[in-house]
Amino acid sequence: MGLIIQSVGFGLVTASVLAVAAVGLTLQFGVTNYINFAYGTYLLLGGYLTWTLSAKAHLNFIVAALLACLLMGAIAVVIARTVMQHFVSRQAPLFYLLIVTFGLSLVISNVIEAIWGPGFQTYNIAVGSPLNLGPFSLTPNQLIIMGVAVAAMLAIHLMLTRTVLGKAMRAMSDNKDLAQVSGINTDQITMVTWFVTGCLAGLAGVALTVTTVSFGPASGSNFLFVIFAAVILGGIGKPYGAMLGALILGIITEVSAVLVSAAYKDDIAFVALIVVLLLRPQGLIASRGRA
Amino acid sequence: MDLILPYLATLVVFFFIYNIFTWGLNIQFGYAGVLDFTFITFVACGAYFAGVFALGPGSQQNGFEWILGLNLPFPIALLAGALAAGVLGILIGLIAINRLRSDYMAIVTLATGTVIYGLVSNFTPLFDGFDGLAGLSPPFAQALGLNSNQFTYLWVVVSGVVMVICWFIAQRILTSPLGRTMRAIREDQDAAETFGKDTIRVRLIAMSMGAVLAGVGGALLMGFIGAFSPAGWTSGETFVVWAALIVGGRGNNWGAVVGSFVVAVLINEATRYIPPVTADPTLIPTVRNMLIGATLILVLWVRPQGIIPETRRRFFQLPLRPGSPPVQEAESARG
Amino acid sequence: MPAAEAILTVSHVSHSFGGFRAVDDCSFEIAAGSISALIGPNGAGKSTLVGLIGGAMRTQTGSIHFAGRNISRMSAFKVARLGLLRTYQVSREFAGLTVMENLLVPPPNQRGESLFNALFRPSLGRVQDRELADRAFEVLETFGLLALRDEYAGNLSGGEKRLLELARAVMAEPKFMLLDEPMAGINPALIARLDGHIRRLRDDHGITFLLVEHNLDVVERICDRVVVMAFGRTLAEGQMSELRENPEVVRAYLGGGLDERAAG
Numbered sequence: 001m002g003l004i005i006q007s008v009g010f011g012l013v014t015a016s017v018l019a020v021a022a023v024g025l026t027l028q029f030g031v032t033n034y035i036n037f038a039y040g041t042y043l044l045l046g047g048y049l050t051w052t053l054s055a056k057a058h059l060n061f062i063v064a065a066l067l068a069c070l071l072m073g074a075i076a077v078v079i080a081r082t083v084m085q086h087f088v089s090r091q092a093p094l095f096y097l098l099i100v101t102f103g104l105s106l107v108i109s110n111v112i113e114a115i116w117g118p119g120f121q122t123y124n125i126a127v128g129s130p131l132n133l134g135p136f137s138l139t140p141n142q143l144i145i146m147g148v149a150v151a152a153m154l155a156i157h158l159m160l161t162r163t164v165l166g167k168a169m170r171a172m173s174d175n176k177d178l179a180q181v182s183g184i185n186t187d188q189i190t191m192v193t194w195f196v197t198g199c200l201a202g203l204a205g206v207a208l209t210v211t212t213v214s215f216g217p218a219s220g221s222n223f224l225f226v227i228f229a230a231v232i233l234g235g236i237g238k239p240y241g242a243m244l245g246a247l248i249l250g251i252i253t254e255v256s257a258v259l260v261s262a263a264y265k266d267d268i269a270f271v272a273l274i275v276v277l278l279l280r281p282q283g284l285i286a287s288r289g290r291a
Numbered sequence: 292m293d294l295i296l297p298y299l300a301t302l303v304v305f306f307f308i309y310n311i312f313t314w315g316l317n318i319q320f321g322y323a324g325v326l327d328f329t330f331i332t333f334v335a336c337g338a339y340f341a342g343v344f345a346l347g348p349g350s351q352q353n354g355f356e357w358i359l360g361l362n363l364p365f366p367i368a369l370l371a372g373a374l375a376a377g378v379l380g381i382l383i384g385l386i387a388i389n390r391l392r393s394d395y396m397a398i399v400t401l402a403t404g405t406v407i408y409g410l411v412s413n414f415t416p417l418f419d420g421f422d423g424l425a426g427l428s429p430p431f432a433q434a435l436g437l438n439s440n441q442f443t444y445l446w447v448v449v450s451g452v453v454m455v456i457c458w459f460i461a462q463r464i465l466t467s468p469l470g471r472t473m474r475a476i477r478e479d480q481d482a483a484e485t486f487g488k489d490t491i492r493v494r495l496i497a498m499s500m501g502a503v504l505a506g507v508g509g510a511l512l513m514g515f516i517g518a519f520s521p522a523g524w525t526s527g528e529t530f531v532v533w534a535a536l537i538v539g540g541r542g543n544n545w546g547a548v549v550g551s552f553v554v555a556v557l558i559n560e561a562t563r564y565i566p567p568v569t570a571d572p573t574l575i576p577t578v579r580n581m582l583i584g585a586t587l588i589l590v591l592w593v594r595p596q597g598i599i600p601e602t603r604r605r606f607f608q609l610p611l612r613p614g615s616p617p618v619q620e621a622e623s624a625r626g
Numbered sequence: 627m628p629a630a631e632a633i634l635t636v637s638h639v640s641h642s643f644g645g646f647r648a649v650d651d652c653s654f655e656i657a658a659g660s661i662s663a664l665i666g667p668n669g670a671g672k673s674t675l676v677g678l679i680g681g682a683m684r685t686q687t688g689s690i691h692f693a694g695r696n697i698s699r700m701s702a703f704k705v706a707r708l709g710l711l712r713t714y715q716v717s718r719e720f721a722g723l724t725v726m727e728n729l730l731v732p733p734p735n736q737r738g739e740s741l742f743n744a745l746f747r748p749s750l751g752r753v754q755d756r757e758l759a760d761r762a763f764e765v766l767e768t769f770g771l772l773a774l775r776d777e778y779a780g781n782l783s784g785g786e787k788r789l790l791e792l793a794r795a796v797m798a799e800p801k802f803m804l805l806d807e808p809m810a811g812i813n814p815a816l817i818a819r820l821d822g823h824i825r826r827l828r829d830d831h832g833i834t835f836l837l838v839e840h841n842l843d844v845v846e847r848i849c850d851r852v853v854v855m856a857f858g859r860t861l862a863e864g865q866m867s868e869l870r871e872n873p874e875v876v877r878a879y880l881g882g883g884l885d886e887r888a889a890g
Contacts, residue, residue, distance in 0.1 A: 035394050037328075037401070086592060095326060096591050098397050099533065102328060106530050106584030114577045221526065222409070225402035232398070263413055270406040274386055277399065281391050390701075460745060468730070468738030468751045471723070475731040478720040485680065485713075486732040486798050487706035496741050542722075604724055605776045 002135070007258040008251055009136030015250025016149030017207040021223070022230040022242035023156055024200030030173030030237035031193040032084075034094055037101040039201060040224030041108035046072045046205030047215060048112055051121055061125065069202035076198025077191055079104065113217040120214040145207045152203060153243055159196075160239060169193060173237055222266050226253070229273035235283025244284060248272075298564070300443045302556055304515055307450040308508045309555035313535045313547035314461040315504030321541035321601075322470055323497030324477030325388065326397040329404025330505060330532050332383075333376040335411070335524040337506025338513040341365075341372030342424040345514070355419045355426075365430035369453070369510040376506025377499045384498035388491055390480065404526065412521045423520020430514045450511050457504050461544050464500065473497050474542070527580055531559050534587045540597025549598050558582055633658040633802055633834050634679070634710075639688035639698075640858075641674055648674040650858035651688070656802075656851075661828055661835040663845040663866075666855035667879055672838050673715070675855070676806050680712035681705035693801065707734065709801035715810060717787035719794075721780030725771055728779050728790060729762040730755065732798035762797060769793040769823065785816045792823055802834045803827075809841050817841070821848045842866065854878065 025039050036042075046068050053064035083104065087096050130137045138146075160166035168189045171179040180186050208223060209215045230249050234241025249269055256268040276283070312334065319325045345368035348360030363371075387399035412421050419425075429442045430449075437445060464470045476483045476490045483490050513519050531554060539550020558579060568574045590597065632655035641649040649671040656662050666672055677683045679690055681702035689698045697705050706712075720728050736758075737743055738751020766772040769789045774782065779790060788808065795803055805824075809817050825848055827833045839845050845852060846866035854861040854869060856878035862869055869875050 035398065037397070083588065092591075092595070094393060095324070096595065098326060098394060099537065100588050100591055102397070102533070103530065103584040103587035106527060107581050107588075110577045110580040110584070113573065114581070117571075118573050222405055225398070225405050228398050228402060232395075236392075266409055267406055270402055273399075273402060277386060277389075277395065281389060281395070463745050463748050464741075467744035467748055468736045468755060469741060469744040471727055471731060472736075472739055474723060474727075475720045478722050479718050481682070481702070482714070482718040482720065483731070484702040485706050485711060486794075487703050487734055488731075489703050493739075500741070601722070603776065603778070604727060 003258050004255060005135040006137060007254045009138055010142075010257075011251035011254035012136075012247075013138065013142045013146060013211060013250075014254055015247045016146045017204055017211060018226060018230050018250050019243050019246035020149050020152050020200055020207065021204035021227045022234070022246045023153065023239050024197040024204065025227055026231045026234070026237055026242040027156070027169065027200075027239050028193055028197040029231070030239075031169055031190055032088070033176065034097040035101070035236075037098065037224075038079075038105040038108055039101075039227065040221055041105045041112070042072060042076060042198060042201035043205035043208060043223065044112060044215070044217070044219060045075070045108060046202030047209030047219075048116055048121070048205075049202070050206045051123065051209065052116075055121075055124055065203075065206045068206060069199045072202030072205070073195040073198035076194045076201065080191065080194040109217055109221075116217070118217060120216040121209075122214040123210060125210070141210060145211065148203070149207065152200065156200075156239060165189070165192060225273070226266065226269045229269050229276075232273060232281075233276050233284055238283065241283055297440045297443050300440075300447050302560060303447050304443070304450050304511075305560045306552060306556045307447070307454045308511050308515075309532070309535060309551040310454055310548055311457045311504050311508040311511070312532045313539065313551040313555075314457055314544055315501040315508065316532050316536050317501075317541060317544060317547050318461060318464060318473075318497050318504065319501035321536060321543070321547075322465060322477065323473040323494050324393070324480075325384075325494055325498055325501075326393065326400065327498065327501065328397050328401040329383075329407075329526070329529060330501075331524045331526065331528040332404040332407050333380060333502040333505035334509035334512070334528070335519070336379045336502075337372035337376040337509030338519040338524075339372075339411070339418045339424065339509075340375035340506070341368040341510030341513045342427060342519055343418070344368035344371040345430065346424060346427050349419065355422065356416055357419050357424060358417055365514055369507065369514070372510035372513070373503045373506040376509065377503040380499035380502025380505075381495055384495045388494045388498065390484070390491065393480075401526075404529075408521060408524070408526070419520075421521055423518060423523070424513070425518040425520075427513065427517040429517060446511075446515050450515070453507060453511060457507060458544065460500070461504070465544065469493070469496070527583075530580070530583050530587065531555055534583050534590075536597075537587055538590050538597060540599040540601065542601030543597070543599050546597050546599035546601075553598075554583065554586065558586070631658055632656060633693055634836065635691040636675070636679070637689055637691075639675070639678060639685055639690060641671075641678060641683070641686050647858055649678070652855065652859050653688075654853045654860050654863060656834065656836055658834050659828065659832060660850045661824060661837070661848055663837045663839050663849040663852045664855060665839060665842065665845060665852060666861070670855040670878075671858040672855055673806070676712060676804060676838055679705075679804060680710070706798075709799075710804065711795050711798050711800035711802065712804040713791050713795065713806055713808065715807045717784070717791055719779040719782070719787050719790055721778065723779055724776050725766070725779055725782070725790060726759070726762060726775040728794050729765060729797045730758055732794055733758050734798065758797075765793050765796050770819075785812045788812050788816070788820065789823075792820065796827065796831075800833060802836070805835065805837045805839075807838055807840065809839060809844055817844060824848060 021043060025036065029035055049068035049071055050065050053059045053067055054061045083100065084097065087100060125141065130139050160170060168179065168184045171182065171184060172186060172189055176186060212219065226249060230245035231242050233245030233248060249272060252272060253265045253269050257265050316327065316330050319327045343357050343359040344361050344363045345365055346360050347362045349355045349357040383400060383403050386403065387396045389395060411418055414420065431445060432442045472488055472493055476488065476493055480490050535550035535554040536547055538554055539548065540546025562575060562579050565575055634656040637653045639649055639652045640647065652675060664672055678685050681697065681700050681704065685698040689696055691697065692708055692710050695708060697708065720731065737754050743750050763772065766775055769792065771786065771789055771793060774786065782790060808820060821844055824835055828835060837849065849866065851863065852866050852869055853863050854875050861878055862872050862875050
């Protein structure tokens with residue numbers, strides 16, 4: 001029983017990483033209306049950038065992570081501006097964009113492999129001795145990740161509810177045409193969204209690579225569909241749904257790792273995805289349709 | 292000459308097999324608009340099942356284990372591989388294809404492929420995990436008394452014959468009313484539903500027939516190489532087939548041939564024979580993959596219809612009744 | 627009043643999105659062989675109702691019967707197979723198929739659509755295609771689209787696409803056509819042609835029509851009977867000339883009044 005409670009603690013850590021990634025993906029999807037299949041490689045790139053900046057350039061880890069997040073935001077904007085915008089502005093069918101992001105994931109993952117090589121990298125960070133907090137026993141790093149994730153979610157919440165930018169994002173997510181005629185500069189909001197979600201991808205990437213002992217060029221691929229599962233669980237395009245989906249999936253996967261086997265963690269997430277798709281494809285949080 | 296001819300014959304075998312793959316994806320995506328982002332999983336399914344039908348039983352003592360091991364002749368193994376892939380196509384299709392969103396297809400196929408890859412790699416009793424199947428002796432070679440070069444030439448003929456059969460399957464579907472309905476669903480699923488088309492069923496047919504061709508190609512690969520392991524069907528392989536179809540021209544099986552020649556043979560297979568850079572042995576495969584991804588994007592950018600676009604069906608041959616405008620007039624009416 | 631028996635019966639249908647009741651206890655009947663209209667201000671719930679009848683959404687409460695069958699929870703393609711055909715507000719042509727092919731998709735019971743026949747008996751499909759193509763030629767000629775038969779449907783003008791949709795619908799041999807704003811965005815000359823076609827189809831083929839339409843002049847010209855919806859429920863039924871006098875209906879079309887809307 002203690003083991004299960006302990007695994008809930010790990011579940012919260014996984015959920016934190018997952019939530020940051022899933023909110024980024026779903027926010028971008030809501031605004032742009034297509035899924036970015038290269039998102040997993042964005043995460044990985046963020047992790048590698050942080051690793052290079054901290055382990056090679058010997059920057060302070062926090063500074064390195066911050067820089068990497070901002071860089072990922074910039075990279076996301078550059079890719080959106082140069083590649084995606086070409087297809088969006090020509091009103092290309094949806095599947096063009098899906099195939100393009102699919103192809104992009106192959107390009108980026110191989111760029112990563114070309115630069116950093118096929119081997120695994122590890123952070124040289126002290127793990128620290130676990131702290132006992134109630135029933136949970138977590139390392140300081142895990143606590144920091146959870147803290148950062150909660151802070152990021154709070155920031156996203158404030159952005160969506162309190163700022164003009166966030167309100168514009170939500171308006172575009174609801175109805176792009178209506179947002180446009182209401183005087184919202186949709187192109188600008190789209191680019192800002194790419195920046196914000198790119199930063200979130202970078203942040204999630206840092207958290208992911210820190211929590212896993214070592215990481216390699218293929219590390220992002222399995223995580224991508226767990227992110228998808230969280231996004232679909234919460235309803236595509238809904239940031240709060242993605243947070244909920246991440247929380248559920250994080251805990252389910254970690255608890256099942258104890259109950260069944262750690263080898264089948266991804267499969268549990270997959271089963272959850274399939275069950276949701278078959279029973280409630282619109283997601284847990286139902287959308288408000290238009291009359 | 293002794294070196295070049297077998298090398299070319301090997302490339303021809305790969306060319307033939309990739310034609311079958313590209314037609315398979317064409318049935319799924321080019322005809323019916325199903326975004327199958329895990330095409331290679333069906334190839335693997337065909338290869339594995341053909342393998343365990345043709346191989347003898349695996350045993351734990353020898354350090355390799357797999358299911359079945361029926362020692363059956365290769366043609367039966369090939370059919371088993373095709374059938375297994377077709378069934379898998381229906382199973383994955385049942386989850387992936389719905390009336391809600393087309394992007395779910397892409398997500399679900401990708402996720403299913405990832406999970407199956409993990410299961411097959413880690414669960415050794417199935418297909419011997421990461422080591423995969425091995426030790427299939429070249430089919431027909433012993434009976435015919437062929438050496439390895441002669442076997443390669445034989446396989447050019449075998450895969451050629453199978454390819455021609457696959458061509459007829461793909462073309463007959465395309466030119467039939469079934470193919471027309473698939474293309475209508477590709478254009479607008481909701482509108483096709485309003486004409487009483489069971490779009491999910493039709494897309495499932497496309498999914499499973501495409502998977503059958505994938506399985507046939509996978510079985511041919513298994514017979515040719517004699518081994519198959521997870522290293523041979525990483526998700527990157529799916530991109531090769533996608534790039535071949537997009538480059539050649541989706542919806543057109545001739546285009547698929549051109550695409551599979553350019554992408555699968557020229558870029559993918561031929562570069563495997565470039566000697567590796569000693570300082571960085573993974574450089575060439577990495578650059579090759581980047582090239583394939585970039586090609587995919589670039590073609591959608593500059594020529595989205597591909598090298599040979601879908602052919603326009605014309606109805607000149609039908610009996611025009613008196614009073615109908617002559618054909619030439621009909622042509623010039625729209626310039 | 628209905629002289630003929632009802633082919634479509636909507637009884638006590640309600641449908642909500644989240645907390646919003648788009649359709650609220652709506653009931654009406656459509657007589658077989660009639661040309662009827664469903665009108666009402668924006669947000670009256672017409673589009674939702676079209677979606678419910680056509681099977682795009684499942685009915686939450688109440689029931690919809692078509693030709694004696696309960697279609698409340700039937701999926702779209704099954705409803706279509708009963709002979710109820712709907713169109714959409716925007717043209718939904720199969721853009722990448724030619725005009726001719728667009729007409730060859732709808733006919734029901736095509737033998738060449740079975741996988742077995744497609745693979746092993748392709749001549750079956752080919753023979754039937756020839757018959758269907760002959761019929762399609764006739765239909766295209768009556769709709770004035772014959773010259774465009776080999777053009778991709780996506781390249782047609784907006785008006786031509788509207789004609790194509792109607793021509794395509796005819797090929798499906800429906801009993802009932804539910805047209806969602808068929809006159810939206812097309813020029814007056816074409817409107818005259820379209821309503822001529824609708825009347826001819828009713829008279830020659832016995833097809834029942836239900837039009838969701840904003841252009842009230844068109845409605846008055848061709849429709850036998852009109853159902854007015856507002857706030858998700860049926861407000862009034864009758865002939866257009868009567869309804870123009872009905873104070874409740876006039877009030878529902880807030881301020882502007884019926885005639886101004888018709889002009890717009």
